[in-house]
């Protein structure tokens with residue numbers, strides 16, 4: 535680290551959380567150093583995804599119009615897949631609250647915003663320890679180098695090895711995380727518009743569950759970027775370890791080659807393949823404290839990601855919690871310093887925000903994820919009913935009769951189905 539070694543604030547990680555915090559603090563005139571282990575911000579992130587705009591608007595205001603937005607999502611699709619058949623629910627609208635983007639491009643844009651505001655970003659530095667002295671975090675170390683600060687913001691992402699090193703969190707357990715794998719397929723703008731029924735600038739976000747993940751709790755996704763599509767899987771790691779029979783890359787390949795999907799990207803070129811962990815357990819994997827003497831924890835490192843199956847909110851939650859950490863730091867500074875009691879306003883801000891409210895309220899999908907039987911039975915029920923209703927031979931089957939037969943085949947009692955559905959809906 536060939537930079538001066540005393541700063542107001544050091545941020546570890548230039549992902550959405552670290553960069554949003556750096557931008558907000560540097561704008562206020564703090565002396566901010568952001569350390570990133572990758573060759574550039576977002577370098578370790580996978581390509582395309584969908585990001586909700588409103589939290590980013592709160593941070594960047596009108597500047598967000600300069601972000602690398604690929605398409606505004608105007609079409610949402612949710613499909614149950616059983617073998618070669620699928621049942622879909624599609625929602626179309628003129629309004630849009632989310633956009634597709636390449637996450638590395640967005641991460642770079644956010645880091646550039648922090649730099650423009652005055653933060654110093656240093657790349658290719660892996661922080662290997664957080665320095666702790668006399669009951670307070672005092673800086674960070676990387677090999678023989680050390681840098682000191684009045685406040686360290688940990689935005690290191692899901693692996694959180696630094697927090698583990700400090701004894702603030704335990705080693706990640708498989709049931710606390712999901713494994714994601716993704717391919718990005720270059721296709722061309724016109725072909726995407728034609729094949730997905732989109733107009734220029736319009737995007738689609740598509741989630742699929744069922745046999746597409748071998749009924750392992752999790753799901754598949756398809757996002758349309760400007761001239762490419764991102765396809766991939768997210769699997770609950772606790773289940774995947776026990777139940778996956780093949781490499782996850784083979785499962786992504788099966789998704790790409792699925793008979794009902796493959797024509798959508800048939801002549802495209804695969805640009806990228808990658809895998810990554812993502813937090814899954816919500817509040818259960820949060821460190822006991824997110825604010826300590828001289829330390830704030832934000833983004834995925836704090837377990838602050840929402841995955842409710844039909845959508846994943848990682849980037850906007852990370853950015854917004856980075857922003858809240860910065861606001862808390864500003865208030866703590868005005869109160870006299872970065873003590874645990876002054877910084878605890880961060881936890882209050884989090885509790886009062888949509889982030890914590892969503893994480894604690896929308897626990898229904900978490901329950902569904904731990905209910906592997908339900909995860910298998912639901913797609914079978916949906917596809918079983920639809921195939922009976924639509925595949926007409928001589929007789930025309932009634933809907934209720936088709937549903938009843940499919941329900942029995944899927945192994946659902948009527949009352950248990952109603953009870954589970956009621957419990958789930960109440961928590962969603």
Ligand SMILES: Cc1cc2nc3c(=O)[nH]c(=O)nc-3n(C[C@H](O)[C@H](O)[C@H](O)COP(=O)(O)OP(=O)(O)OC[C@H]3O[C@@H](n4cnc5c(N)ncnc54)[C@H](O)[C@@H]3O)c2cc1C
Nearest residue numbers: 547549550551571583584661691714810833834848849852
């Ligand atoms: C397959 C998959 C698909 C996803 N799709 C979406 C999606 O469509 N929409 C969405 O909103 N979210 C999505 N997510 C989640 C989203 O990517 C994360 O929630 C988000 O990136 C978290 O931001 P963060 O800043 O907390 O952490 P990260 O983005 O992980 O950033 C952490 C940064 O810290 C750096 N770092 C780590 N350790 C160190 C160290 N010791 N020293 C220096 N630097 C360090 C890393 O290199 C990285 O740049 C997806 C995740 C996966 C796995």
